[in-house]
Structure formats: structure tokens, C-alpha cells
Amino acid sequence: MNRPLSKLLDDEIQRLATDPKFSGNLGTLQEQADFLGTTKSWLSRLRNGKVSLSNVLAQQFAARLRPESGPECAHLYQELRKFGEPETTQHEPTLQSLEDTGDIRNVEGFFDRVGRLDTLVCVDYRDVPRADPAGKYRSYAVLAGQAIAAGGSFAMFQPFGSDDHKREANGTGELKSYYHTQNVRAYLGNLIRRVRHAYELILAEALKTANEMGVRPEEVAKRIVLYERGDLAIYPPNFTTGVLSRLFYAEVPNKETFEREVWEWVASPRRDFFIRRDESSAPVDVISEQFVPVVSFWQDNHRLPLTDEELASNMQTACKELYAQLPAQIWVVSEVTKQARAAIEN
Known part of the structure; x- marks a missing residue:
């Protein structure tokens, strides 16, 4: 019995x-x-x-x-x-629904699959988020929050520094960049703010779901981190170029190994598309190294790096040979993330 x-x-x-x-x-x-x-x-x-x-x-x-x-x-x-809810059937990708049509509703299946322990999602924001408070697909922030509360790790990358860093470095109080024109500077300033707003929205949805599941809020806050590019003054110009794309990299447990996937969210005048990228045009090894050192840290520790020190330490060990000619602090934990975690833990 x-x-x-x-x-x-x-x-x-x-x-x-x-x-x-x-x-x-x-x-x-x-x-x-x-x-x-x-x-x-x-x-x-x-x-x-x-x-x-x-x-x-x-x-x-x-x-x-x-x-x-x-x-x-x-x-x-x-x-x-035996005392829980029935296991849900994971949505497996199919050629017609995911690779051919690129239907935006594929986002639902994607977040359903990555909403479990030992799953990593990295998102590269080189365009304004579509799931931020002012975005057309705000409701998809709920899906991301549910996936995080269920055990997934969600790393957000914003590769254009922060307006705080730039103002301090220039000493003028104005949002400037070392390498871009006025129009691009205005665009990047808007992108930086909206990515931060998207982080806050997704975190709020994750905490809401976690409360319903009985998961402690401080545990959930460790599973979503916004990383921003370090001080742009010490990086070459190519590190701050390349806009108008939203790239998703995922590592999903599959029996004894991990299935690695690359997706791209594309906005068109009439509707958006969520497309799984082909290996020939977006090799997973190349894409994963865009998110160094977070991916290597996660593979070793099964969690996201939570401090600048953890990022730098991993860069100096696992990634030393790969980035031997660059400073260790390519990425930093956003002040927004630090403040949110401090508020939750206190």
C-alpha cells in the first residue's frame, strides 16, 4: 500500500x-x-x-x-x-510545424520543451524584444516565466553595453557610443532599456508561477540573468556591430545527452516568425561560442553564473585559449539583475 x-x-x-x-x-x-x-x-x-x-x-x-x-x-x-500532476507530453519538433512554416506559435512548443531542469536557453538581443511590456507579443513573457519556474535556465544577452557605462565613460551624461552614428545610438539606447524591461517582466511572470508551484523566489531568480557587454571602451568595434536579430540557443536534455538547437525570431510587416535555423547556415558550435563563458559555466555547474567574478573566472579557465587576446570581462551581470536578486533575497 x-x-x-x-x-x-x-x-x-x-x-x-x-x-x-x-x-x-x-x-x-x-x-x-x-x-x-x-x-x-x-x-x-x-x-x-x-x-x-x-x-x-x-x-x-x-x-x-x-x-x-x-x-x-x-x-x-x-x-x-504519484502525488503530482500527470506528466505532460513534450512537444517534439516536426518538419512541417517547426522547420518549414516558421509559425510564431512554435514559441509555445519551444518554451514547453525547455521548461524543465537541466535545460538552458540563451537569447541574443540585437533587436528590441517582442515580449517586452510594450511589445506585440507580451503574452509570451508568461510562457518564458512558466518555463523558468519549472526549472529551465534563461540567459538574456544584450551586446551593446549599458547607457550607465557609456555616460560614465564619456563624462557628459549623454547616451553616446564610440563607434556609431546618431540614429544607431538612439536605436541602441531604446534597445538597452527595452531589454531591461523585458527581463523585469519575465522575472515577474516566473515569480508569479513559482509562488503557485511552491518554489522559493530566490531559487527562481537564479535561473534568469541579464548579461550586458562590458565597458565598450576596451573592445574593438566589431563587438558592438550587428543589429536587427533575435537569436535563441537551447540545450535540452535528451536521454544521455543534450539536443542543441538554434532558433531565430523574425518580425515582418504582417506577422512574426519563429524559425529553426539549419545547421549549414547556423552551426550550433559557432552559435554556442557567442555566449561564452555562460554556456561553459552552465555545462560545468548546471546553473547560470550570478556574479561578474564567476564570469571572469570561467573566461580565464575554460575559455582562456579561445579568448586569449581579449579582456576577461566581456560580459557583466546587469545592474537590473543584481538589484532584483538583492530585493528578493532581502
Whole structure:
């Protein structure tokens, strides 16, 4: 006979609490919630059968309660899944729906597939976001937020620095660039602001969904980071050129390996398209290296780098030979991300 969820959790917590290798405290509901990575109120509702256990939290609970045993962790996960919602069928790409038509609704299937643990999405914003508060497809920010809350990692890249950096470097208070004309400067200033607004919107949607799932907000905030180009004064001009594109790079778990994909969001006068790029025109190895050092850090640590120090350290190790002639701080964590995480954690 299957144990009730509350009994299953009690048994696992008692077993762990008596383990000589475990040094924590699990006597109170608050201590249990902190250890499992959720909130006290949500854990109470879960124990009383008022909410279901999501797939991402079932994985998280099993990993924390059985940290040293792969088979036992997998078995506990399967037990916990019995108290969750039914598994959803992942939308697999098809030639007609994804590669041929480029229908914008493919975004829905894309975010459904990347909304799970150990999945990475990198987005290169060289054009204004379509899912920002003022964009035509604002509702797609909800899909991105849901994917992040479900366990996916979402790295946003804005390769034109920040207006704060440029104003400070020029000492004039005006938004200027070292390499561009007035029209391009105005365009980039608008792009910088709207990418930041898109980050704030997607984070808000992720936190909203996470609250409904019982996932702690500080954990969710670690899964979405906006990276901006470092001080443009020390970089060659080619690092700040190339506008009017939105490129998506994804690494999705597939059995023993990862499936790597490249997509592009294209806006036309009548409608938008979400197109999977062909390997011959957009090789995944080349695209992934555009997002160095975040991709290599994520592959080693299964999380996004959260500080400038982590970015620089990874650049100096895994990427040293690749970028030997360039400064380590090509990318920095946006001040918007730092402020958002500080507000959530405090």
C-alpha cells in the first residue's frame, strides 16, 4: 500500500535526521521547508493535500532527501511523482510545424520543451524584444516565466553595453557610443532599456508561477540573468556591430545527452516568425561560442553564473585559449539583475 505523502515525507526526514553524516535541523515545518527549498505555507498545504507536487519540486525533494544514492533518489522521485500532476507530453519538433512554416506559435512548443531542469536557453538581443511590456507579443513573457519556474535556465544577452557605462565613460551624461552614428545610438539606447524591461517582466511572470508551484523566489531568480557587454571602451568595434536579430540557443536534455538547437525570431510587416535555423547556415558550435563563458559555466555547474567574478573566472579557465587576446570581462551581470536578486533575497 502506498504511503500518504505526509507519511512519506516524515519517514524520509526522520531517516535523514538520524544519519550521522547529516548535520542540519529538521524538527520544525519551517526548517523542513528551508531544507527542501520551498515555503512553510506551501509545504503545509502540500502535506494537507491542498496542492499538487510539481515535477520540478519532486526532483528537488528527491535530490535533497537522497543526495548520495542515484538509484534510491530515482525511486523516491517516482514515489513523489504519484502525488503530482500527470506528466505532460513534450512537444517534439516536426518538419512541417517547426522547420518549414516558421509559425510564431512554435514559441509555445519551444518554451514547453525547455521548461524543465537541466535545460538552458540563451537569447541574443540585437533587436528590441517582442515580449517586452510594450511589445506585440507580451503574452509570451508568461510562457518564458512558466518555463523558468519549472526549472529551465534563461540567459538574456544584450551586446551593446549599458547607457550607465557609456555616460560614465564619456563624462557628459549623454547616451553616446564610440563607434556609431546618431540614429544607431538612439536605436541602441531604446534597445538597452527595452531589454531591461523585458527581463523585469519575465522575472515577474516566473515569480508569479513559482509562488503557485511552491518554489522559493530566490531559487527562481537564479535561473534568469541579464548579461550586458562590458565597458565598450576596451573592445574593438566589431563587438558592438550587428543589429536587427533575435537569436535563441537551447540545450535540452535528451536521454544521455543534450539536443542543441538554434532558433531565430523574425518580425515582418504582417506577422512574426519563429524559425529553426539549419545547421549549414547556423552551426550550433559557432552559435554556442557567442555566449561564452555562460554556456561553459552552465555545462560545468548546471546553473547560470550570478556574479561578474564567476564570469571572469570561467573566461580565464575554460575559455582562456579561445579568448586569449581579449579582456576577461566581456560580459557583466546587469545592474537590473543584481538589484532584483538583492530585493528578493532581502
